[in-house]
Structures are given as C-alpha cells and as structure tokens.
Amino acid sequence: xxxxxxxxxxxxxxxxxxxxxxxxxxxxxxxxxxxxxxxxxxxxxxxxxxxxxxxxxxxxxxxxxxxxxxxxxxxxxxxxxxxxxxxxxxxxxxxxxxxxxxxxxxxxxxxxxxxxxxxxxxxxxxxxxxxxxxxxxxxxxxxxxxxxxxxxxxxxxxxxxxxxxxxxxxxxxxxxxxxxxxxxxxxxxxxxxxxxxxxxxxxxxxxxxxxxxxxxxxxxxxxxxxxxxxxxxxxxxxxxxxxxxxxxxxxxxxxxxxxxxxxxxxxxxxxxxxxxxxxxxxxxxxxxxxxxxxxxxxxxxxxxxxxxxxxx
Amino acid sequence: xxxxxxxxxxxxxxxxxxxxxxxxxxxxxxxxxxxxxxxxxxxxxxxxxxxxxxxxxxxxxxxxxxxxxxxxxxxxxxxxxxxxxxxxxxxxxxxxxxxxxxxxxxxxxxxxxxxxxxxxxxxxxxxxxxxxxxxxxxxxxxxxxxxxxxxxxxxxxxxxxxxxxxxxxxxxxxxxxxxxxxxxxxxxxxxxxxxxxxxxxxxxxxxxxxxxxxxxxxxxxxxxxxxxxxxxxxxxxxxxxxxxxxxxxxxxxxxxxxxxxxxxxxxxxxxxxxxxxxxxxxxxxxxxxxxxxxxxxxxxxxxxxxxxxxxx
Numbered sequence: 242x243x244x245x246x247x248x249x250x251x252x253x254x255x256x257x258x259x260x261x262x263x264x265x266x267x268x269x270x271x272x273x274x275x276x277x278x279x280x281x282x283x284x285x286x287x288x289x290x291x292x293x294x295x296x297x298x299x300x301x302x303x304x305x306x307x308x309x310x311x312x313x314x315x316x317x318x319x320x321x322x323x324x325x326x327x328x329x330x331x332x333x334x335x336x337x338x339x340x341x342x343x344x345x346x347x348x349x350x351x352x353x354x355x356x357x358x359x360x361x362x363x364x365x366x367x368x369x370x371x372x373x374x375x376x377x378x379x380x381x382x383x384x385x386x387x388x389x390x391x392x393x394x395x396x397x398x399x400x401x402x403x404x405x406x407x408x409x410x411x412x413x414x415x416x417x418x419x420x421x422x423x424x425x426x427x428x429x430x431x432x433x434x435x436x437x438x439x440x441x442x443x444x445x446x447x448x449x450x451x452x453x454x455x456x457x458x459x460x461x462x463x464x465x466x467x468x469x470x471x472x473x474x475x476x477x478x479x480x481x482x483x484x485x486x487x488x489x490x491x492x493x494x495x496x497x498x499x500x501x502x503x504x505x506x507x508x509x510x511x512x513x514x515x516x517x518x519x520x521x522x523x524x525x526x527x528x529x530x531x532x533x534x535x536x537x538x539x540x541x542x543x544x545x546x547x548x549x550x551x552x553x
Numbered sequence: 554x555x556x557x558x559x560x561x562x563x564x565x566x567x568x569x570x571x572x573x574x575x576x577x578x579x580x581x582x583x584x585x586x587x588x589x590x591x592x593x594x595x596x597x598x599x600x601x602x603x604x605x606x607x608x609x610x611x612x613x614x615x616x617x618x619x620x621x622x623x624x625x626x627x628x629x630x631x632x633x634x635x636x637x638x639x640x641x642x643x644x645x646x647x648x649x650x651x652x653x654x655x656x657x658x659x660x661x662x663x664x665x666x667x668x669x670x671x672x673x674x675x676x677x678x679x680x681x682x683x684x685x686x687x688x689x690x691x692x693x694x695x696x697x698x699x700x701x702x703x704x705x706x707x708x709x710x711x712x713x714x715x716x717x718x719x720x721x722x723x724x725x726x727x728x729x730x731x732x733x734x735x736x737x738x739x740x741x742x743x744x745x746x747x748x749x750x751x752x753x754x755x756x757x758x759x760x761x762x763x764x765x766x767x768x769x770x771x772x773x774x775x776x777x778x779x780x781x782x783x784x785x786x787x788x789x790x791x792x793x794x795x796x797x798x799x800x801x802x803x804x805x806x807x808x809x810x811x812x813x814x815x816x817x818x819x820x821x822x823x824x825x826x827x828x829x830x831x832x833x834x835x836x837x838x839x840x841x842x843x844x845x846x847x848x849x850x851x852x853x854x855x856x857x858x859x860x861x862x863x864x865x
Contacts, residue, residue: 315838321839370706384805386705392700393807394682397839400804405835406720408797416837485720492712493696493805495705523717525728527709528631529626 243301246552247292249308250351250543251275255430256288259544260295263304265362265552270544272497281327289340300367305345305551306337309354309543318348321396324535328534347550351543353390353399355502355536356383359548362532372489372496373406373536374401376505376512380423380430390493390550392494402427406486412439426479430553431458435475443476444471462508476515484519491520491528503537509535555613558864559604561620563587564661565637566593568600571856572607575616576673577864582856583607593639601652617657617863618804620648621855623665625708630660633708659862663855665702665711667814667848668695670858676812685848686713686799688817688824692735692742693729696806702862703806718798724751738795738815743770747787754790756783774820788827791849795858798833803840804830814848821847 242265252275253353259270273291276283288308296303308331312323318334328536338346349357356365356373360543365371369388375381380402384391391398402423404418410420424430425439433439435456437446446452449471450464461479464472487499499520507513536546555575562569564587585603588595600620608615622645624635629678630646639652649850650658661669668677668685677683679701685695692714696703713726714735722732724745736742737751745750747768758764761783762776776784799811811832818824829845850857 262793348569384851386703389807394809395807395839397803397837398805398807399836400807400839403837404801404804405577405797406794408835418837481638481720485717489716489801492716492807493694493710494803495707495710495712496704497706523720523730525709525712525715527707527712 243299243331244304244549245296245299245301246307246547247286247303248544248546249306250547251284251288251308251310251326252310252351253277253311253349256284257540257544258288258291259548260294260299261515261552265442265548267541267545269295270541273539275326279329280329281323282310284325284326285333285336287339289337292341303341303343306341306343307346307354307547307550308333308337308348309351309547311351311473314348314350315396316392317523318346320348345551347388347535349547350383350392350396352381353383353392354498354546354550355542356385356399357382357390357549358387358538358542358544358547359500359536360388361549362545363542364502365498368497368532370496371500372401372487372494373397373488373500374483376427376501377503378429380427380504384496393451399489401486403487404483411464419455422482426483426486428458429477431461431475432456434478435461437474440478442471442474444474446471457469457509460506462511466511476511480515481519483516485523487516487520488524488528491502491524491531496531497530498532498534500534500536501543506535555609555611555612556616556858557613558616559616559618560858561600561854562666562717562859563596563620563638564663565589565624566611567595569852569856570600570603570607571853571860572611573860573864577641577860578627578856579853580613581607582853585699587638589639592641593635593743596638597645597648597652601649603655606717609841615653615655617860618653618655619658619859619862620645620649620659620660621663623663626660626805627708628664628704629657631768632660642786643659657863658828661702661859661862662695663693663728664693665704666858666862667854668697668711668812668858669720669861670850670854670856671812671814671848672697672700674857675854676814677810680809680844682808683812684713684799684802684806685812685814686795688739688813689815690739690741692739693815696808713798713802715803718794729758734798738791738798740770740863742788743791744788745767745772745815747773747784752790754783754786756786770817771820774823778823788823792827793831795828797835799828799832800836800840803836803843807840810844810846812846812848814854818847
C-alpha cells in the first residue's frame with residue numbers, strides 16, 4: 242500500500258486535480274466542472290467525490306490534500322469570499338478535512354499556490370524566496386519566503402497587480418483603482434497601450450506591424466521581435482512599468498528571484514529582458530542583480546503548488 | 554541571582570544600551586560614543602567592555618544580547634556593510650557571541666529592530682504584523698510578520714523609503730534613484746516640497762505662513778494646524794504620496810497596521826489623518842481599513858526592539 246497526495250486547483254470554470262506520489266511525482270491529472278450554483282455549496286463535495294472515485298483504482302491512502310482557490314485565504318485556511326465561486330467566508334480547510342477524514346489539509350490563494358509550485362518544480366527551483374508575477378487577463382502575484390507562502394494578515398499579500406504605478410492616472414483597474422500595474426502590464430493592458438491613448442509614444446500605430454490587426458499582447462511582442470519600432474516602444478513601456486513595479490516590490494520583500502508567468506510570458510525572453518533592465522535601473526544598489534526567470538509549469542503550477550502545501 | 558538582557562542600538566555617532574529584566578522591563582539605559590576609526594574595529598569590543606562594566610554593579614547573568622545596526626543584516630546576523638560605521642561585511646552576531654560568551658545573540662537592521670520595539674511595547678502593541686515607517690532625515694521602514702522581523706534574502710526588505718512613487722521624476726534620492734518616497738515624505742522632502750519647484754500647487758509660498766522662514770517640516774505642519782492654505786496643500790500632497798506608497802506596501806505585505814515614527818510624526822494626528830485618508834482612497838477593497846498609529850517609543854525603540862530579538 243502506498244501513500245498518495247492530491248493537489249486541487251479550484252478555478253471559476255473547472256477544478257484541476259492531480260494525484261501525486263510520496264516523492265512528489267505527478268501520477269495522473271484530471272478535471273471536473275466547477276458547479277457554482279447554490280452559492281457554490283456543491284464544489285467541495287464534488288471534489289471529494291472525484292478524489293474518492295479516482296482512488297478506487299489505486300491501492301493506498303491519501304496522506305494529504307492541498308488546494309488553491311481564487312480569493313484571499315488566511316493562514317488558517319479560511320477563504321474570505323470568492324465571487325467567482327459564489328462563496329462568502331468559507332472554512333475551506335476544515336470542511337475539506339471533515340468531508341474526507343484526511344487531517345493534513347491546506348488551502349491557499351491560487352496565485353500564491355502557483356508561486357509555491359514554481360519554486361518547487363518550476364522556474365523558481367533552487368531559490369529560497371521568490372516573487373511570482375502572473376501576467377494574464379489581470380496581473381496576479383505570489384510571494385514565497387523561506388519556501389513558504391506569505392499570506393499577510395488578511396490573505397491579500399502579494400496582490401502586486403494593484404500597486405499604483407501611475408497614481409491618479411485616468412486608467413481604471415478592475416479593482417476600481419486608478420493607475421494600477423495591471424492596467425498596463427496585463428495582456429489586456431499591453432494591448433490597450435498599443436491601441437493608443439494610454440501612453441505617449443514617438444512612433445505611431447499607423448504604418449506599424451499592428452496596423453489593421455485586432456491587437457493582442459502577443460501581436461505586440463511578435464512585432465517587437467520583428468524589429469517594428471512602434472511595438473518595441475510599447476514593449477519598452479511595458480518593461481519600464483513592470484520593472485519599476487518589481488523594484489518597488491523588492492523594496493518591501495527583497496526576494497532572491499522573480500518568476501514571470503501567465504499568457505504574456507509566453508513571448509519568452511523578450512519579456513525578461515525588457516523587465517530586468519528596467520528593474521536594475523530603478524532599484525536601490527542593495528537590490529540590484531536579482532534573478533529573473535520564466536515560469537515553467539504553465540497550467541499545472543496550481544496543482545503542483547497546491548500539493549506542495551501538504552508534502553514535506 | 555537574576556537574569557538580565559541587553560539591548561544595543563548601534564548608531565553612527567553613539568551606541569545606546571539598555572539593561573532589561575527577565576520580564577522585559579527597562580532597568581537602566583546609557584550611551585557610549587561610536588568609535589569608527591580603524592574600520593570600526595573598536596565598536597564591538599567597546600560595547601562588550603561597557604556591558605561588563607555595567608554588570609559589575611548587578612548580581613546576575615546576561616542571558617541574551619540583541620543589537621540593531623544601521624545597515625542590511627541577513628537572517629544569520631551577518632551585517633552586509635555599514636558605511637556609517639566603517640564596516641564591510643561583518644559577522645556581527647558571531648563576533649558578539651564570541652566576545653561575551655553569551656550564546657543567545659541576535660543582530661538586526663536598525664529600522665527593522667525599531668519596528669520590533671514598537672510592536673512589543675509601543676504604537677504597534679496588540680498587533681501580530683505591522684509595517685513601521687520612520688519619517689526622519691530619510692524614510693526608513695521595518696516589516697514585522699507574525700511578531701518577527703522580515704529581513705528578506707539580503708537584509709534589504711522593508712526599505713520602503715526607496716519605493717518609486719514618481720517613477721522617472723527629476724527629484725534625486727540619496728540612493729541615486731529618481732522619485733523615491735523619501736524625496737517627498739521625509740522631513741527634508743516635506744520642506745523641499747514647501748520651498749517650491751517640486752510639486753504643482755494652487756496656493757503660493759508668498760503670503761503664506763511659511764514666508765520668510767527657513768522652512769522645516771515642523772513649520773509646514775504648524776502652518777497647516779493654523780489653517781494656512783499653502784501648508785494644508787503641502788500636507789495633502791505629503792499625505793497623498795505616503796498614502797499611495799503605503800497602499801503599495803500593503804499590496805505586497807498586507808500588515809494589520811502601520812506605525813508612523815520619526816521626527817515628522819511628532820506633528821501628531823495631522824500626519825495620521827493625511828495619510829490614512831489617502832491610503833484608503835488608493836488601496837484595494839480587501840486592504841481598506843488598516844489601523845494607523847503613531848510610534849510611541851521615540852529614541853528608545855531601538856533598544857527595546859534590539860532586546861526583543863532575544864527575550865521570549
């Protein structure tokens with residue numbers, strides 16, 4: 242009989258699950274839909290049922306379950322509201338433990354958990370402390386210190402997408418704030434900068450690589466790779482704003498390395514180069530020379546990080 | 554025979570020392586000069602000699618020595634250079650332990666140690682996590698999470714004076730960066746804003762409470778308390794920049810409370826009011842409503858925090 246561990250990445254549409262060996266190897270992964278009706282009251286029972294069904298074909302015990310959720314989570318595993326799931330305050334850790342009879346249960350915020358996955362098995366391998374930035378539709382963040390997630394006092398630590406990088410600017414963020422890092426450096430933000438009217442540019446959209454396109458962040462980085470001057474200018478602005486933002490994060494958290502993930506990071510080293518240069522130009526002497534890495538686990542970061550919470 | 558603990562606040566001009574009881578009560582405090590000659594090699598022996606001299610009149614043993622130093626310190630108690638002391642890299646913790654024969658020795662950065670003092674016996678009492686901001690000639694910061702100092706990977710965590718609050722602005726900081734929080738919200742920064750040419754104002758220095766004065770930060774807050782429109786405008790700008798800066802800090806560290814100390818904080822509640830309002834206007838919903846407190850220990854924060862590192 243073997244021991245197994247389960248990592249659960251609970252999202253607004255699907256729940257990703259991973260079964261791991263004692264040694265932390267991913268044995269199998271699968272997904273179930275997230276049933277949000279009835280205030281999300283079916284979600285945890287569905288997860289438990291799915292895990293139990295999966296275990297029918299394995300000879301052994303579950304020694305731990307780790308989960309990531311899309312909302313703030315305290316050190317005690319209490320989820321402080323998840324609009325995406327229909328959840329108010331939920332004692333997710335205790336409920337999952339009680340439904341499964343497994344004592345070793347941990348729950349964390351999804352961005353923090355992804356950071357834990359990347360420092361364990363991804364782009365942050367070998368470091369003791371990282372800040373992970375996820376550049377997707379929004380900008381998420383997760384902070385790992387001494388190998389552990391930093392939740393902060395209310396579970397909102399690491400929300401670096403909402404650093405005000407242009408205080409008082411006209412751009413309004415999803416959080417209702419003005420001038421948040423997310424307004425400029427998310428996939429949406431990069432596209433918006435390229436569409437015009439957000440930042441001042443020397444070159445113009447007209448006649449550029451982007452002319453006539455719908456304009457996505459990918460288009461902007463593709464154009465920059467081909468040497469298009471307008472795209473290069475947008476990428477430089479992206480790099481400046483994210484570099485300054487991460488310099489500000491370093492002034493608070495002083496990690497060993499930054500790991501950059503999410504859709505925008507698929508553009509590759511051009512992202513690292515744009516950010517790293519501007520970071521070093523805008524941080525204190527004592528903070529220069531931090532490592533910058535691309536995330537490596539993609540959509541699996543969540544299940545890896547979730548299970549890492551409960552595997553020693 | 555009783556047990557005693559010593560707190561050492563090592564500054565560039567004087568070393569402040571405090572002798573504490575087992576219960577954490579300050580029994581006696583005194584100072585010695587900081588001898589910086591010979592690369593600061595006399596500093597630690599002088600401290601040890603002074604402690605031993607003091608103990609001649611006490612019947613008991615020293616059970617622990619904690620020290621704060623004006624430079625970055627790692628979790629291992631290694632000081633990574635202190636220009637003010639003539640020090641390069643110094644294994645301060647191990648040297649102090651070896652010179653005294655006391656095993657329980659801890660060394661921390663002075664701003665971090667002051668934060669630890671304030672959460673123990675000062676304005677941060679009752680909280681589990683705080684960010685302390687010291688508004689003096691410069692702007693220092695210290696972060697306490699779960700009652701412990703956050704040093705970061707190189708001892709530079711909590712350097713919040715060097716957050717770029719106006720990225721790319723013309724104002725140059727002591728750290729050589731442009732647009733650091735310190736440029737506007739230190740005592741010097743507030744005075745510079747009032748002297749003109751730094752920020753746009755509706756009112757003018759001419760005809761204001763400040764006309765004809767040398768202009769210190771204290772003058773600016775005094776004028777604001779008397780209702781002078783120009784001083785009120787400078788205070789509002791100070792509050793906006795520090796409030797946004799602390800909102801950015803909260804997005805990373807999510808503390809329970811902010812404690813504001815240093816010379817500028819002597820202006821009292823007007824400082825808290827200016828900062829708290831702008832903080833709440835510029836942070837995410839999840840981070841609103843943090844507590845803001847004035848520091849209470851003044852120049853003794855250093856010895857209290859230093860000794861707190863070694864008293865349980």
